[in-house]
Amino acid sequence: MRDSLKQLGFGIARRPRGEPVLVDGFLAPCWDWKAAEQLFSAKHRRTGHNIQVMSDLRGRLRAVGRPLPGARHDSHACTxxxxxxxVGRHPGLGDKGCQGCGLLTLHKKPLHRPLTVVEKDCNRAHSAIRSAVERCIGHLKNWKVLAEDYRGPLDRFPENFDTTVQLELLRTWAPS
Known part of the structure; x- marks a missing residue:
């Protein structure tokens, strides 16, 4: 079934050229295996896989990255x-964790001065636009396999994750 879903061609290929994309990451929790210490994310204080997600401006899932260990930072995981x-040469927006990945990110507060009013306004507009990718991640987390601790064999997680992503793409697909 998974292969037949992939043959339908959902995802990044259906995105119009030049349309901006939004990128963000989340932790898909899994059971704590003693043999897989690299899955522990100190930021979230739990084990899991770091998943990078791309959506369009309407919050529809467009692509996902390969699952990586939860101990990896978002900038490394994005690459x-x-x-x-x-993402390629298309305009993309990311959060502060994606700095250095070729995406437009928020202004960081420089040393010895606060953010200017213009920088604060830019950050506010940036966050308002990026709320769509947060909604997209919320829809992905509605799938039980991504919301609760994954307890299956670790080598099968990518296959289960890929099937879940294809089902979400199928669920949100709307013919034009």
Missing amino acids: ASGMETT
């Missing part, structure tokens, strides 16, 4: 999961 090449 290592293949999301940076998937």
Whole structure:
């Protein structure tokens, strides 16, 4: 079934050229295996896989990166999961964790001065636009396999994750 879903061609190929994309990451929790210490995310204080997600401005899922260990930072995960090449030369917006990945990110507070009014307004507008990718992640987390601790064999997680993503793409697909 998974292969037949992939043949339908959902995802990044259906995105119009030049349309901006939104990128963000989340932790898909899994059971704590003693043999897989790299899955522990100190930021979230739990084990899981770092998943990078790309959506359009309407919050529809467009692509996902390869699952990586939860101990990886978002900037590394964006590059290592293949999301940076998937975005390509299209305009993309990311959060502060994606700095250095070729995406437009928020202004960081510089040393010895507060953010200017213009920088604060830019950050506010940036966050308002990026709320769509947060909604997209929320829809992905509605699938039980991504919301609760994954307890299956670790080598099967990518296959289960891929099937879940294809089902979400099928659920949100609307013919034009």
